[in-house]
Amino acid sequence: MTSKIYADNSATTAVSEKALSAMLPCFRENFGNPSAIYSYGQEAKNVLENSRKIIGKAIGALNNEIYFTSGGTESDNWAIYSACELKSKIGKHIVSTAIEHNAILRTLEKIQGLGYEITLLSPDKNGRISPEQLEKAIRNDTVLVSIMMANNVVGTVLPIKELCAVAHKHNIIFHTDAVQAAAHIPIDVRNLGVDLLSISAHKFHGPKGAGAMFLKIPLIPTAYITGGGQEKGRRSGTENVAGIAGMSAAIEEGVENLEGNAKYLTALRDKLIEYTLKIPGAYLTGDPVNRLPGHASFVFEGVKQSVYLINMLNDEGICASSGSACSASSKEAPHVLKSLGYDDEISHSALRISLSHYNTEKEIGIINEKLPRIITELRKGKGPPII
Ligand SMILES: Cc1ncc(COP(=O)(O)O)c(C=O)c1O
Structure with missing residues (x-):
């Protein structure tokens, strides 16, 4: 690791030693195509099936309820299309x-182009959606409810078990995007009751480009990518064996250490929040209690562009972001903050500091020391020009 402070773990994480060790043989001695019937192929196939078992166990699912994908985006897309196809005779309304x-x-x-109607629920100021709100949005033709388990911008953890119960009362499929939650907070798909769930390896110290979708038996997903018939004919394409091996090692490690990491991260996060909120005009965004262990997010009065803030932190060796990795360089205020009720101006001052167990107390001390000065300078109008 360099002397830089990496504090953008909601965007992506460093691959752990265990994940890397699980991946390396798949590039070297165990490089076979898992569809091949000779020994190289069968060894690769064993890696896949063992990984499926490990990932299933990590979230309380059966191994044959796990389908491998290229990451969270693909799992989310596939989940929506699968639910719509499974319920195509019932209706064309989705709540998210x-x-x-x-x-x-x-x-x-x-999917609106295919005739679907979408209702998007607005969260409260803390980013929470209530079961009562969901109940009111459900119609006779609702086929899917898709609500994320934890928000990437403000770190709020949503009451998925209660929300899923509302959907099931009306016999509606429930999907949750658990990309930010997996291996960070406990997940048991049976206890939650969810039908579909998405995860992504690079958010929990696995590699990029590997993900999984859980689909509860007896539901069967659509054939999403057609071709050579991999993933029981439903997601063709030669599997990313190394990535999948890394993902299973990472989730196993994450779940094993979940309690200890959560305790450690909550303490670091709370120290960071405590110091940051001493800056006049600084506000915590998201839920103060129901939030991801390593996630701290803020807005600052009088700070005009978070791009300046991120650049000035970077100049001090601190890597953080404004909210979403996908829109990190965008000048558009994060849609999440706007839907939480923050006005346009303050939404532009967002800062997200997301920690992992690789972060240290010393690093938090450095952030706490540097951030107030940077905010003061920005308020005086300093900062690099936006390119
Ligand atoms: C909540 C959430 N869902 C989905 C994704 C997309 O995951 P991936 O980068 O694996 O495609 C992300 C990534 O930032 C995310 O935070």
Whole structure:
């Protein structure tokens, strides 16, 4: 690791030693195509099936309820199309929320072109959606409810078990985007009751480009990508064996250490929040209690562009972001903050500091020391020009 402070773990994480060790043989001695019937192929196939078992166990699912994908975006897309196809005879109405990741929002927008109607629920100021709100939005033709487990911009954890119960009362499929939640907060798909769930390896110290979708038996997903018939004919394409091996090692490690990491991260996060809120005109965004252990997010009065803030932090060796990795360089205020009721101006001052267990108390001390000065300078009008 360099001397830089990496504090953007909601965007992506460093691959852990265990994940890397699980991946390396798949590039070297165990490089076979898992569809091949000779020994190289069968060894690769064993890696896949063992990974499926590990990932299933990590979220309380059966191994044959896990389908491998290229990441969270693909899992979200596939989940929506599968639910719509499974319920195509019932109706064309979907309920989701205004704070979903674009992997959901843009897909819902696209599916409107196929005649679907979308209702997006607005969260309260803390980013929470209530079961009563969902109940009111459900119609006779609702086929899917898709609500994220934890928000990427403000870190709020949503009451998925209660929301899922409302959908099920009306016999509606429930999907949750658990990309920010997996291996960070406990997930048991049976206890939650969810039908579909998306995860992405690079958010929990696995590699980029590997993800999974859980689909509860007896539901069967659509054939999403057609071709050579991999993933029981439903998601063709030679599997990313190394990525999948890394993902299963990372989720296993994350779940094993979840309690200890959460305790450690909550303490670091709370120290960061405590110091940052001493800056006049600084506000915590998201839920103060129901939030991801390593996630701290703020807005600052009088700070005009978070791009300046992110650049000045970067000059001090601190890597953080304004909210979403996908819109980090965008001048548009994060849609999440706007839907939480923040006005346009203050939404532009967003800062997200997301920690991992690799972060140290010393690093938090450095952030706490540098941030107030940077905010003061920005308020005086200093900062690099926006390119
Ligand atoms: C909540 C959420 N869903 C989906 C995604 C997309 O995941 P991936 O980068 O694996 O495509 C992200 C990534 O930032 C996310 O935060």
